[in-house]
Amino acid sequence: MRKLILTACAGGALAASSPAVIAATANVPFAGLVTATCVLTVGTPGVLAPNTDFTSLNSLAAGGTPGSVAILSTGASFKVSAIAPTVFTLAPPTGGDNVSFASTYQTTGATATGTTPGTTQTTIGAGTTNMTVNLAATKSAGNFTGGAYAAEVIVRCE
Amino acid sequence: MVMGLTAATPSNAQAMTPMRGEVKSFSDKFALRVFPANPYPHRIRVEVRVYDETFAPIAATVMPQAAMLAPQDNRSFMVVVPFEGQTERRVRVCTEAVPFTDQTTRLRTQVCGRFIAYKMN
Numbered sequence: 001m002r003k004l005i006l007t008a009c010a011g012g013a014l015a016a017s018s019p020a021v022i023a024a025t026a027n028v029p030f031a032g033l034v035t036a037t038c039v040l041t042v043g044t045p046g047v048l049a050p051n052t053d054f055t056s057l058n059s060l061a062a063g064g065t066p067g068s069v070a071i072l073s074t075g076a077s078f079k080v081s082a083i084a085p086t087v088f089t090l091a092p093p094t095g096g097d098n099v100s101f102a103s104t105y106q107t108t109g110a111t112a113t114g115t116t117p118g119t120t121q122t123t124i125g126a127g128t129t130n131m132t133v134n135l136a137a138t139k140s141a142g143n144f145t146g147g148a149y150a151a152e153v154i155v156r157c158e
Numbered sequence: 159m160v161m162g163l164t165a166a167t168p169s170n171a172q173a174m175t176p177m178r179g180e181v182k183s184f185s186d187k188f189a190l191r192v193f194p195a196n197p198y199p200h201r202i203r204v205e206v207r208v209y210d211e212t213f214a215p216i217a218a219t220v221m222p223q224a225a226m227l228a229p230q231d232n233r234s235f236m237v238v239v240p241f242e243g244q245t246e247r248r249v250r251v252c253t254e255a256v257p258f259t260d261q262t263t264r265l266r267t268q269v270c271g272r273f274i275a276y277k278m279n
Contacts, residue, residue: 035175038269041197046263059263067265078177089264135263151263158177158250158270 036075038157043068046135048151054143058136067133069155073110076126080107082118082133083154092147098140103153106132118153131155174253177271187240188275194225194253195232202227202255206235209250209270216249245277 049063050056059066071080084103088096103118110127118133135153174194181188194204203226208218219238227233237251252270 035177037175037177039195039197040267040269042265042267045265048263067263069265069267075177133263133265152256152266153263154266154268156252156268156270158252158272 034074036077037073038075038078038080039070039072040155040157041070041072042155043070043130046133046153048135048137048149050144055139056136057144057149059134060136067135067153069131069133071107071124071129071131071157073124073126073129073157077123078157079121079123080129080131080155080157081105081121082131083156084118084135085151085153088137088149088151090148090150092145092149094142095145095147095149098142099137100140101151102136102138104134108132124157174251174269174271177269179271179273181273181275182278183241183275184278186277187238188247188277190237190239190251190273191234192237192251192253192271193232193234194227194269196227196229196255199229201229204253204255206237207252207254208237208239209252211248211250213250218249239275241275241277247275247277249273249275 044065044067046059046067047065048057048059049061051058051061058064082103082105084101086101104115105118106115107113107122107129109129111122111124111129113122116122133153133155135151137151174192179190181190192206194206196202203224205224206220208216208220210216216239221236225233239247239249241247250270250272252268254266254268256264256266
């Protein structure tokens, strides 16, 4: 009985290693679609700092920092801009009076530009473009009074 | 009957899909479905707003108008826009978010898709 089992096992091993066994193969297709889109990821929001006579709050002033946005585009026809606000979202009483805003941006990476007015649209190429955004708020009359200020720049991709 | 446009299956880290589209409708309204996404590692509140070609707001129905999105998540928003007597209407549907609200210069991100709709008789 033991001899019979050993013989059967040996026969099975031979059959498994035999080149006569035919292997079947098949291709499994995969399909994917990447739609043309634009991803905006804010790296750091900006900080406004006053000038020495408190007539301007500017992210380019000492103590201020620009905002940064990473723009990932999977298409080549999208346009970006950085629209300045018209009012503060947060300001002490009279702090927002007689104030005008101006934004600028620069880009590096897939699309590089110099300092560009915020309302100007720049066509970005496919890939990652890094945008640096600056904002200035200027008083035409009076000074910025003490208190907290906040403003919102719209970074648009369309 | 309102005819709509639906995006292809959206993937993660897309701010909004689709960003271009054309719709034909037999009704006095047309519908769009867009998919805002959250590419951040924290949850954010996104809003969908509808504008005309000059970025003037349009009275459109957006369902839901705003939603919290989990990290790397996306969800669909339905937008229904009236033709308002026109036979062709060009609109911008924008996904908006303010991911960081505790700084003096907040950056509002706005990803806008351009859509054109035709009213069929």
